[in-house]
Amino acid sequence: MVYTSGYPIFSVTVDVVCLTVRDGELQVLLVERGGEPFEGELAFPGGFVGVNEDLEDAARRELLEETNVDAPPFLEQLKTYGQPDRDPRGRTVSVAYLAVAPDMGDARGGSDAAAADWYAVADFLRPRRPRSLAFDHHEILRDAVRRTRGRLEYSPLATTFCRPEFTIADLRGVYEAIWGVRLDPANFHRKVTKAEGFLVETGRTSEGGPGRPAQLYRRGRAERIYPPLNLEQSV
Amino acid sequence: MVYTSGYPIFSVTVDVVCLTVRDGELQVLLVERGGEPFEGELAFPGGFVGVNEDLEDAARRELLEETNVDAPPFLEQLKTYGQPDRDPRGRTVSVAYLAVAPDMGDARGGSDAAAADWYAVADFLRPRRPRSLAFDHHEILRDAVRRTRGRLEYSPLATTFCRPEFTIADLRGVYEAIWGVRLDPANFHRKVTKAEGFLVETGRTSEGGPGRPAQLYRRGRAERIYPPLNLEQSV
DNA sequence: GGAATAGTGTCTCTGAGACAGTATAGT
DNA sequence: ACTATACTGTCTCAGAGACACTATTCC
Numbered sequence: 001m002v003y004t005s006g007y008p009i010f011s012v013t014v015d016v017v018c019l020t021v022r023d024g025e026l027q028v029l030l031v032e033r034g035g036e037p038f039e040g041e042l043a044f045p046g047g048f049v050g051v052n053e054d055l056e057d058a059a060r061r062e063l064l065e066e067t068n069v070d071a072p073p074f075l076e077q078l079k080t081y082g083q084p085d086r087d088p089r090g091r092t093v094s095v096a097y098l099a100v101a102p103d104m105g106d107a108r109g110g111s112d113a114a115a116a117d118w119y120a121v122a123d124f125l126r127p128r129r130p131r132s133l134a135f136d137h138h139e140i141l142r143d144a145v146r147r148t149r150g151r152l153e154y155s156p157l158a159t160t161f162c163r164p165e166f167t168i169a170d171l172r173g174v175y176e177a178i179w180g181v182r183l184d185p186a187n188f189h190r191k192v193t194k195a196e197g198f199l200v201e202t203g204r205t206s207e208g209g210p211g212r213p214a215q216l217y218r219r220g221r222a223e224r225i226y227p228p229l230n231l232e233q234s235v
Numbered sequence: 236m237v238y239t240s241g242y243p244i245f246s247v248t249v250d251v252v253c254l255t256v257r258d259g260e261l262q263v264l265l266v267e268r269g270g271e272p273f274e275g276e277l278a279f280p281g282g283f284v285g286v287n288e289d290l291e292d293a294a295r296r297e298l299l300e301e302t303n304v305d306a307p308p309f310l311e312q313l314k315t316y317g318q319p320d321r322d323p324r325g326r327t328v329s330v331a332y333l334a335v336a337p338d339m340g341d342a343r344g345g346s347d348a349a350a351a352d353w354y355a356v357a358d359f360l361r362p363r364r365p366r367s368l369a370f371d372h373h374e375i376l377r378d379a380v381r382r383t384r385g386r387l388e389y390s391p392l393a394t395t396f397c398r399p400e401f402t403i404a405d406l407r408g409v410y411e412a413i414w415g416v417r418l419d420p421a422n423f424h425r426k427v428t429k430a431e432g433f434l435v436e437t438g439r440t441s442e443g444g445p446g447r448p449a450q451l452y453r454r455g456r457a458e459r460i461y462p463p464l465n466l467e468q469s470v
Numbered sequence: 471g472g473a474a475t476a477g478t479g480t481c482t483c484t485g486a487g488a489c490a491g492t493a494t495a496g497t
Numbered sequence: 498a499c500t501a502t503a504c505t506g507t508c509t510c511a512g513a514g515a516c517a518c519t520a521t522t523c524c
Contacts, residue, residue: 008286010247012317012328051243051326055317080315080330082247082290091286093247093328095315169475187514189477194512211475212521227512230462404502422487424504429485446502447494462485 011092014059015046015137017078017144018069018099021161021177025120026148028141029101030133031066032115037088038134044141045116046094059097067116074100074160079143086136096140098147100160121145149178154228156198159219167206167214168192171199179231191229197222246327249294250281250372252313252379253304253334256396256412260355261383263376264336265368266301267350272323273369280351281329294332302351309335309395314378321371331375333382335395356380384413389463391433394454402441402449403427406434414466426464432457 018029030042045066049058056075063069075097082093106117123131124141133141151157152175159166161174172188175181192198197220205213253264265277280301284293291310298304310332317328341352358366359376368376386392387410394401396409407423410416427433432455440448 007246007283010245010284010328011242012245012247048242049245049317052319054319055315055328077314079312080290082284082330084287084289093245093290093330095317095328167476184514184516185475186477186479186516191513193477207522209475210473210523212477212523214476227465228463230513402503419487419489420502421489421504421506426486428504442495444502445496445500447496447504449503465486 008091011087011090012049012055013046013092013094014049014055014062015044015094015096015140016059016063016075016099017044017096017140018063018067018072018101019121019144019148019161020101020103020118021174022103022118024173024177025122026145026178027118028121028124028144029067029069029116030119033134034115041132041134042119043134043137044096049095055095056097059095059099063099069099069101069104072099072101072160074098074157078140078147081136081140083136094135096144098144100148100157102161102163145178149231152178152229153231154224154226156219156222156225159199162219165202165204165216165218167216169214171217175229181231192225195222195225195227198225243326246322246325247284247290248281248327248329249284249290249297250279250329250331250375251294251298251310251334252279252331252375253298253302253307253336254356254379254383254396255336255338255353256409257338257353259408259412260357261380261413262353263356263359263379264302264304264351265354268369269350276367276369277354278369278372279331279375284330290330291332294330294334298334304334304336304339307334307336307395309333309392313375313382316371316375318371329370331379333379335383335392337396337398380413384466387413387464388466389459389461391454391457391460394434397454400437400439400451400453402451404449406452410464416466427460430457430460430462433460 020027020029029045031045033039033041033043045062047062049055056077059075063072078096078098080093080095084091086092086094121141124133124138125145130138132138148157158171158174162170168189169185171192172183172185176183199217200220202216202218204216206216207213255262264280266280268274268276268278280297282297284290291312294310298307313331313333315328315330319326321327321329356376359368359373360380365373367373383392393406393409397405403424404420406427407418407420411418434452435455437451437453439451441451442448
């Protein structure tokens with residue numbers, strides 16, 4: 001291969017897939033694009049990485065600038081997308097990040113955050129006439145959801161969808177929304193409370209709802225839950 | 236942020252962590268660097284991505300060019316490394332790939348492949364005075380091994396370490412080498428033969444070794460093995 | 471009391487692990 | 498025969514799932 005001046009030149013961007021569970025369903029944070037290409041279409045918050053900026057810092061910055069979501073409890077690199085024709089402006093490689101946040105009510109903007117909002121993931125991934133996204137963000141969303149679904153089995157990721165203190169029912173709601181299944185409340189309760197390091201009791205109880213008040217828990221220190229929760233269906 | 240001319244300029248490279256099991260231990264394919272920076276040190280095969288080249292194609296090309304390893308049965312993106320100071324030549328982002336190949340004997344070179352060889356992974360990851368690698372390749376190797384160890388539990392990845400036809404003992408050897416544990420041959424045999432779609436019988440048997448000849452198997456179509464094999468220790 | 475949700479008890483079945491026992495090869 | 502490895506049988510124990518039952522709140 002021959003290049004006129006040294007090595008091929010790339011632009012590097014980050015895109016952040018920020019997920020939450022609201023109204024009992026998995027939702028994703030999207031912005032309406034304000035400029036070309038894909039003007040007016042929905043896309044993940046993201047943008048170009050600075051010359052001296054770390055990738056993860058760039059992801060955090062773009063999430064804050066474009067959506068006003070600050071310091072999600074979970075942020076990790078998802079995958080890098082670099083098809084030569086993925087951006088009409090030129091050769092661009094995008095490092096996608098997966099972020100998870102608890103239900104924080106409406107995404108209301110600072111500055112450019114005006115057009116940021118939460119959308120039901122299912123609308124983009126349904127097999128019949130899925131809603132469209134800019135760039136290759138449809139593929140990225142699929143990968144993000146697949147990883148999230150898998151992670152729930154053997155990591156405490158589900159707790160990062162909950163507020164700092166949550167009930168077992170809250171946690172079960174996260175699993176049910178993301179896996180799209182119904183779980184037996186009794187067995188789920190026993191299982192998660194017995195998985196060592198997964199949850200820690202606060203002593204406090206919930207209030208307000210109908211029925212008996214529930215114990216409030218905080219997430220534990222375990223990085224891995226054992227034995228795992230099993231989702232038999234293929235992920 | 237302000238840039239004098241458009242967007243920040245990056246170089247994009249790929250690095251391939253190619254793993255195999257030889258002599259009962261996990262080994263990795265490395266090349267001795269022929270030029271600056273890190274001249275003479277060990278590094279993963281890799282290099283710059285072409286202007287119109289897909290990332291995975293670049294990984295495959297570099298692996299072939301530098302080590303003569305063609306078409307590993309497993310190649311998937313691992314993670315992207317982009318610390319601003321990771322390459323003294325300038326701002327470079329490297330997309331790391333994880334490849335798995337069966338034991339193919341010595342890595343003998345074509346062209347630049349002269350210096351390519353297999354090395355015991357343990358030497359680089361031991362806590363006391365680990366052997367050094369160029370760039371941030373030590374971190375990349377750690378991530379590659381962690382993912383591999385985890386994948387063995389619930390995916391058929393272990394079969395890609397074996398030749399197309401293999402015995403249950405071969406497969407067990409892969410788990411034992413990578414997990415660093417001893418597995419009960421009887422229980423392992425029952426477990427993997429009962430996991431649906433994991434293995435398919437060929438009808439043929441092995442020959443040559445001491446003891447009763449073993450059935451030869453080929454890898455099945457399953458993308459996921461259920462129930463998973465469990466590694467209790469933290470990964 | 472009735473409705474609703476939280477949480478416990480208990481039974482059954484499956485699978486993991488320990489390990490004895492059988493099968494089939496080389497020497 | 499002896500050894501080595503492949504494979505099967507069997508026992509025990511832990512955990513998943515089904516579901517009955519108790520506990521505690523609001524109405």
